[in-house]
Amino acid sequence: MTITATMTVNGEERSGVCEERTLLVTFLRETLRLTGTHVGCDTSQCGACVVLIDGDSVKSCTVLALQADGRDIQTIEGVADGDELHPIQQAFHENHGLQCGYCTPGMIMSALDLLKHNADPTEREIREHLEGNLCRCTGYHNIVKSIRAAAGKMAGAGA
Amino acid sequence: MYAFRYHRPDTLDAAARLFGECEDPRYLSGGHTLLPTMKLRLAAPTDLIDIAHIEALKGVRVEDGAVVVGAGARHADVARSPGCGAAIPALAELAGMIGDFQVRNRGTIGGSIANADPAADYPAALVGLGATVTTDRRAVPADGFFPDLFETALEEGELVTAVAFPKPRRAAYMKFPNPASRYAIVGVFVADTGAGMRVAVTGAGPCVFRVREMEEALTRDFSPDAVAGIAIPEDGLNSDIHAAADYRAHLVTVMAKRAVAKALG
Known part of the structure; x- marks a missing residue:
């Protein structure tokens, strides 16, 4: 029905x-x-x-x-503001936080929720937060780096 | 998933009435067990009654020395509740170890305990703290709530409304998680309660169980050494691709020791 x-x-x-x-x-x-x-x-x-x-x-x-x-x-x-990428998207772009890109939308939505609760997460906190997001390309290293970079940029922008 | 009808009642009365009227209904809370089970066609209810909008099931509150968790409270709500974190930090920590972040944003305590998965975390907290389960019909002590694998004391159509956890003197939960699912291969909840010592084990057997010998040893001496020499028999424990029964038996002692050490701070 x-x-x-x-x-x-x-x-x-x-x-x-x-x-x-x-x-x-x-x-x-x-x-x-x-x-x-x-x-x-x-x-x-x-x-x-x-x-x-x-x-x-x-x-x-x-x-x-x-x-x-x-x-x-x-x-x-x-997530983006028109043509302007969100700082998390921009950070994934700048830090090579994706390869095939399949997991990336989920990674970015998860990262948004993380940074809402914890504006300055440690590398360990980011890795633990991402336990429900699997990436088969990157080994996570640059994803974690991207989220750290985004957190720094968003804190700097007062976002 | 097979087709079904969907209902969204606002009150417990309306939910119970619907349940009585439908042919083969199921209550739907966070849906993080029921929906995957339906996708696999292991369940095919004719009607889903979504109870997520019933106010009476929501919230986490501290009253009369107990933490009362509404059946519809999500694991994330319990993990982040300042009241729970202050009164029973071990319970908030346990909730924060369930599944992953997104699962904790959907799964609820009522759904978890009504499902009674042998590897679920909450049963250890319920039995470990001597909690009381309130339903739309009665109050059930946690010790009698989990009789066997995927079985509960709930009658057909009976709905969990809340769980009341008495505040212990000290408590801790330690689990050895499956690295993929985060389900407990073995989880041990140790509590020094106002009504005696409790050691509750999840993941190891068909359902949560207490280890009386450890409880007696901790009553004499609340230290990791008191339980270090207590081995539990592997007979009847779960054995699967994740861990054999003898390994699970061994982990019970290891996790109990760690939980006591953690409870001591």
Whole structure:
């Protein structure tokens, strides 16, 4: 049976028709055509599908679209300010924080949530925070470096 | 995942009424066990009753020397609760060790204990602290809540509403996590409570269990050495690709020692 889900996505109210069993990640990708959020493992392990619901990072492959009905969703498409990259995105660019890029949207959404709670994380804290985000290319080194750099830049900017 | 109907009640009464009316319903909280189980088609309920919007299930509060955690409180809520962190730091730390950051932003205590996974962390805290589970029908002591593998004392349709943890004199939880899932291969919660010593073990057996011999030894002498020589039998312990039963038995003693050392500060 189909049903309409309505939520705020990247600041805009969006509605779409889906099934009760439609996952949030499927709703974002296939109904709203926001394909920046990736499906990796589909078993809530890899973190490629991380989005923010009411500011909290969650794995959107393990949330029903209807559970997000009425909520505020932020995806990777809502992170940059127009053409200007967010400091975390810029830091990934500058520090070679990605290779194939598949895990990157999830990494950046997780990093956003980390820096919200801990504006000046240590390397160890970043590594522990990223335990739910898997990268098979980089060995994490430059991802951690990128997030440290972004934290420094955001603190400097008073963000 | 097979098709189902979705309901979002605002009150406990409405949720219970829906549960009674549906053919094969399940309550949905954070969904971090139920949805993966449905994806695998190991569960195929006709109706999901989403209880995440019921105010009565939310929040973590400290009252009368106990930390009362609403069934809908997420692991992140417990881990970050200043009240819980001050009253029972071991409980807040345990909540902060469950799964990963994103899982803790969805998973709830009610869902975790109703599922009763043998490797879940919360059962160790419930039994280790002598907690009381409140449901929409009654109060159940934690000691009788987890009878066996994936089994609880809950009746059909009975909903956990809160868990009350009495504040101990000192307590600590130590676990040997599976490096991928963070589930406990063995986790031991040690508490010096107002009502005696408690040592509760998760991950090692089909369900959480107490180690009376360690509790008696700690009553005489609350030190890591008191439990260092106590080996538990491997009979009946879990044996799988992650760890054999004899290894888990060994880890119980190691984690108990570490937990006592941590409780001593």
